[in-house]
Ligand SMILES: Cc1cc2nc3c(=O)[nH]c(=O)nc-3n(C[C@H](O)[C@H](O)[C@H](O)COP(=O)(O)O)c2cc1C
């Protein structure tokens with residue numbers, strides 16, 4: 002994982018907690034309108050992939066238990082993890098690319114309703130992602146995967162395929178890098194990764210024609226399962242964020258200028274809005290800043306935010322960074338992970354940081370975006386996340402116009418009851434997240450995500466659900 006060079010150690014400190022009366026009068030625990038939905042409080046658990054769906058991508062008991070546990074803390078809203086809109090195998094990641102996924106998701110919705118006493122609204126994050134391969138072994142890549150061209154023949158002075166490949170394998174890395182060129186070198190050094198700009202491939206060129214329908218069909222299934230809303234995943238390293246990216250230079254009207262980069266995200270939104278009832282909230286999660294060289298800055302995001310609001314989105318959830326472009330080199334046999342480089346740090350900042358620290362790194366950008374949305378004449382609620390772990394901090398964000406709703410992912414994982422404890426005047430009992438990113442490390446290894454503050458407590462087999470290696474409990478111990 003990337004760590005800022007300054008290596009300053011920050012200690013999470015939630016600050017003072019309110020008593021029950023002060024909590025009842027607070028902004029954080031006041032209701033807010035999100036399109037057609039009324040959230041009981043301005044508290045929100047953003048999407049977090051827990052690697053708990055069944056191997057076929059269905060919502061089985063483990064993933065249902067996971068969300069029901071969060072719901073016991075009665076946040077205003079929970080967003081279910083990034084859920085794939087295509088019917089393609091993707092391991093224990095939730096999917097919604099076919100009607101067969103609806104019954105499992107309906108059980109999940111029911112479990113959250115029951116656990117929160119009907120208070121928590123439940124949204125689902127819909128995602129599309131492109132192909133990414135594991136970093137290959139050097140010899141295997143050069144002898145099998147590399148598509149040979151005249152450039153390789155010229156550089157090696159060989160003509161027969163086997164001889165060209167053998168010469169490439171024998172080449173020192175510096176020279177090989179020159180001969181391969183940036184794209185093939187990346188496939189060797191990081192693992193092959195598709196981009197939205199690979200328009201020479203028909204399935205990539207066709208994305209603007211295919212995606213609105215896929216997202217719309219997935220959204221209709223989400224409504225059938227009983228969800229209250231849809232969050233379109235336009236953030237981080239995935240397809241829709243790549244269309245929005247300043248690095249998208251497609252020439253077909255879906256890249257280049259901001260107006261063209263946002264075209265597909267708006268078309269997807271309109272298709273989704275048309276596919277579901279007006280009673281469902283539809284919004285998106287996008288990046289306040291991409292945090293990579295040549296990527297979107299906050300000015301771009303402010304422009305996008307106003308455009309999304311103008312199009313009628315019911316909410317805008319802001320994240321930052323989390324890109325493949327600056328990801329660290331994976332080990333051979335592993336895939337690149339978009340949260341390992343500097344932009345990944347911005348997405349999930351940890352306690353070893355720079356002078357700015359990990360708590361509230363998105364606040365200033367969120368304020369700029371919210372102001373732009375308001376200046377354009379809209380009051381679309383903005384959800385801001387990143388390092389939130391205390392009541393005072395959340396109140397300050399709301400008071401300063403940096404958010405209308407406060408998102409807390411890792412703090413809610415550390416203590417799923419933390420909103421409820423604060424609301425009941427029992428904030429002193431909150432288990433504070435250490436922002437160590439142990440949970441993120443599990444995500445990177447595709448292991449069931451848990452929190453180090455509770456996953457070794459009360460490990461009685463048969464009494465609690467355990468991880469596959471039986472060393473960790475899968476959900477936080479009950480509070481009351
Ligand atoms: C284990 C884990 C999985 C995550 N999965 C998603 C995801 O599926 N979709 C998403 O938009 N963000 C995802 N995130 C990012 C969080 O939603 C959030 O933006 C980030 O952790 C920063 O907020 P925090 O400081 O409150 O944790 C994930 C974060 C973690 C720790």
Ligand code: SF4
Nearest residue numbers: 434435437438440452
């Ligand atoms: S493992 Fe727990 S304490 Fe550490 S960052 Fe994740 S949620 Fe916070």
